[in-house]
Amino acid sequence: MMRKLDQKLQISYQFSVFFGRDVFDPRQPLLADLLSRTGPKAHRVLYVIDSGVVASHPGLTGKIEGYRTAHSRTMELCDPPLIVPGGEGCKSDFTAVDAIHERIRSHRLCRQSFVAAIGGGAVLDVAGYAAATAHRGLRLIRMPTTVLAQNDAGIGVKNGLNGMGRKNFIGTFAPPFAVINDSIFLSSLPPRHLRAGMAEAVKVALIKDKSFFNYLYTNRHQLAAFEPEEVEESIHRCAALHMDHIGTAGDPFEFGSARPLDFGHWSAHRLEEMTAGSVLHGEAVAIGIALDTLYSMHKGMLSEYERGQIFRLLTDLGLPLYHPGLAEMDLTQALNRFQEHLGGDLAVTMLNGIGRKVEVARIDLPLLESCVRQLALLDPDYANLPISDRLTGMRQFQEELG
Amino acid sequence: MMRKLDQKLQISYQFSVFFGRDVFDPRQPLLADLLSRTGPKAHRVLYVIDSGVVASHPGLTGKIEGYRTAHSRTMELCDPPLIVPGGEGCKSDFTAVDAIHERIRSHRLCRQSFVAAIGGGAVLDVAGYAAATAHRGLRLIRMPTTVLAQNDAGIGVKNGLNGMGRKNFIGTFAPPFAVINDSIFLSSLPPRHLRAGMAEAVKVALIKDKSFFNYLYTNRHQLAAFEPEEVEESIHRCAALHMDHIGTAGDPFEFGSARPLDFGHWSAHRLEEMTAGSVLHGEAVAIGIALDTLYSMHKGMLSEYERGQIFRLLTDLGLPLYHPGLAEMDLTQALNRFQEHLGGDLAVTMLNGIGRKVEVARIDLPLLESCVRQLALLDPDYANLPISDRLTGMRQFQEELG
Numbered sequence: 088m089m090r091k092l093d094q095k096l097q098i099s100y101q102f103s104v105f106f107g108r109d110v111f112d113p114r115q116p117l118l119a120d121l122l123s124r125t126g127p128k129a130h131r132v133l134y135v136i137d138s139g140v141v142a143s144h145p146g147l148t149g150k151i152e153g154y155r156t157a158h159s160r161t162m163e164l165c166d167p168p169l170i171v172p173g174g175e176g177c178k179s180d181f182t183a184v185d186a187i188h189e190r191i192r193s194h195r196l197c198r199q200s201f202v203a204a205i206g207g208g209a210v211l212d213v214a215g216y217a218a219a220t221a222h223r224g225l226r227l228i229r230m231p232t233t234v235l236a237q238n239d240a241g242i243g244v245k246n247g248l249n250g251m252g253r254k255n256f257i258g259t260f261a262p263p264f265a266v267i268n269d270s271i272f273l274s275s276l277p278p279r280h281l282r283a284g285m286a287e288a289v290k291v292a293l294i295k296d297k298s299f300f301n302y303l304y305t306n307r308h309q310l311a312a313f314e315p316e317e318v319e320e321s322i323h324r325c326a327a328l329h330m331d332h333i334g335t336a337g338d339p340f341e342f343g344s345a346r347p348l349d350f351g352h353w354s355a356h357r358l359e360e361m362t363a364g365s366v367l368h369g370e371a372v373a374i375g376i377a378l379d380t381l382y383s384m385h386k387g388m389l390s391e392y393e394r395g396q397i398f399r400l401l402t403d404l405g406l407p408l409y410h411p412g413l414a415e416m417d418l419t420q421a422l423n424r425f426q427e428h429l430g431g432d433l434a435v436t437m438l439n440g441i442g443r444k445v446e447v448a449r450i451d452l453p454l455l456e457s458c459v460r461q462l463a464l465l466d467p468d469y470a471n472l473p474i475s476d477r478l479t480g481m482r483q484f485q486e487e488l489g
Numbered sequence: 490m491m492r493k494l495d496q497k498l499q500i501s502y503q504f505s506v507f508f509g510r511d512v513f514d515p516r517q518p519l520l521a522d523l524l525s526r527t528g529p530k531a532h533r534v535l536y537v538i539d540s541g542v543v544a545s546h547p548g549l550t551g552k553i554e555g556y557r558t559a560h561s562r563t564m565e566l567c568d569p570p571l572i573v574p575g576g577e578g579c580k581s582d583f584t585a586v587d588a589i590h591e592r593i594r595s596h597r598l599c600r601q602s603f604v605a606a607i608g609g610g611a612v613l614d615v616a617g618y619a620a621a622t623a624h625r626g627l628r629l630i631r632m633p634t635t636v637l638a639q640n641d642a643g644i645g646v647k648n649g650l651n652g653m654g655r656k657n658f659i660g661t662f663a664p665p666f667a668v669i670n671d672s673i674f675l676s677s678l679p680p681r682h683l684r685a686g687m688a689e690a691v692k693v694a695l696i697k698d699k700s701f702f703n704y705l706y707t708n709r710h711q712l713a714a715f716e717p718e719e720v721e722e723s724i725h726r727c728a729a730l731h732m733d734h735i736g737t738a739g740d741p742f743e744f745g746s747a748r749p750l751d752f753g754h755w756s757a758h759r760l761e762e763m764t765a766g767s768v769l770h771g772e773a774v775a776i777g778i779a780l781d782t783l784y785s786m787h788k789g790m791l792s793e794y795e796r797g798q799i800f801r802l803l804t805d806l807g808l809p810l811y812h813p814g815l816a817e818m819d820l821t822q823a824l825n826r827f828q829e830h831l832g833g834d835l836a837v838t839m840l841n842g843i844g845r846k847v848e849v850a851r852i853d854l855p856l857l858e859s860c861v862r863q864l865a866l867l868d869p870d871y872a873n874l875p876i877s878d879r880l881t882g883m884r885q886f887q888e889e890l891g
Contacts, residue, residue: 089507089508089509089519089723090507090509091505091506091507091508092505092728092729092732093503094502094503094504094506094732094736095501095503096664096736097499098499098741099497099500099653100496100497104490104494104496105493106493106494149498188653192653192655195825195829197828197831197832197833198830198832198833200832205796209780219787220659221658222658222829222832223647223649223743223829225832237858242494242496244563245625251590251594255625256624257622258624258625259626262496262623264667296494311497323492327494330494330496332878333498334498334859336499339498339500340626341600341625405684427599427624428600430599430601431601470543471493488571
């Protein structure tokens, strides 16, 4: 005598990613227009800002204040902005999340108030998680300030905290209200961070778009010199590919197993955990790409010429192909953890040519181990060398390899 | 020179609420069928059980073990089940959430593993939050064990923790994988909890369904005597009304302001906070219903006769109409906090006849205060009287009022 009631729900999300320059110039209507889209009143906005951004843009908080003065009928600030230490460390405990929650309570913010997060991927993750879990979700405006955050982390639908020693163990799916990619923030980025962010562009080109790979390859010297036009174009194309995948692959909240956007990421995540953040996410991804590229080649899915192009692109962008942590890594465990995080069966993305991905359910472990050894030969001393020597060294090895 | 990329996402959720008896009887295929719906393998299930349920059903864990033995090709247990202290207290810090996360890590559960939560609304909330935030969401099977959880809290799409001194300050929207309402758990409930759960049935009848109100009113003495047939029927109808609202009102994740299902809840939430859980949620809701019913009557939207029916139903079910905390409550603050939690403009649900709700944007505060004083007259000593005296006293007052 079993009875049953069925529930069906359809939830619709819609948001835009804007690409501009200097959005806090009071003459720029974008931000005010975004807020007033939800009604004609002074909308309360809590700014959460990456300490690194504040350090390199000391005038930022004054500029936000000026914007408020010019748009006071639309924007009400929760003074002062909350400064959160930038970098992966802020994701490793609940200090920043608790601080944001406390501000949300003390400023009496509601589900229709805004959290505007300005920073790198880690700060966006923390602010995103805090905004998504207070009152079951405030409106989040992301203003990514790094290449990586503007072309990948900041434009997606997830947030994450590290927990139990695992990267992104904790998190939710929570699409933002809007994303604003302001190129003014890129100009102050340290070269190492600019470079690291390009790894995601290489990644998404490799799995989805050969013509974008060719663009990156052709313009690699301009990108390595941080020419604004090429950097901005690569960010725009990379973001578009990421968004297209999330929006059209049919599983934005990842109820299934495959996660093709995570090409090169299974080892990258583990390398980040092992090195406690001293390797940047983008650097770890570059190394992960190198490993899975080599594996794909040895499996006959990628030519030696294509492998060479990929390694040359990474190297010329100043990205590493190896880190000693890779040799110490328990590869089986790293693959298992990746599977756990994804859920379900193992589905590792490999390359079947440039711009063509393939999902692999079994990994040839001896071959994978041999790939790690080959990469180590490419750059045995990566961790100990100054960056300029590393680049020279890698280029030499690259040439030897062909 | 602003560029823009648009993202549109549609997320579909589908789940069923099953009503049965003794689902851990190995001959009952329901649970095994549910698991194997996601593929033919032994699915890992972490059981999280309310300490109160374990106390009144000492054979439960053995029974689950027996079910596993009979269905070992489908269900793999993470032994032993995690026992969480029942009641509102478990929502007030992260102890239980952390313990569940630790189990998820140590048993290597993934996004396609299951958390099965057996308990009252508080334990379902805690397990739901933990399941929703680990790996960005495991599959949650709710097995509500109280009337309140079976007819309301357990069948919705939310979870919540108390934080910063506010009820449900923290939480997410996270539809369950499935809900199983097993009537076997109701038989062991303390009378006070059985009664308290009926308040949500009265509530949803008042705002949505006059014929259900008439059913409750006609059968109030059978319900007060906990006759299984009437209790189960009232749970089924109440759950159906709640689910219908969530599924068809067009805003299951509450992006807008109105929250009509929260009739009587603005004062109830505050009363629960003020009394630190010594007043049960259902009792607080009954008091909140009494207050807003009286207010609706004085506003001319409800007849004296209807008010009398509502008060008689609550009273005959053994539910309170008043608590001294109501007189101490800062009503403006309570309304403001409710508004904050909902987001946006104030939208308080009032009655415009039995079965007909109306959203009110302004509250007549002097009238509301006078309503509180009138309720106090109804039952000045509610907190100090034993339950039998309370019932007698309330019936007398009820008769005096007509």
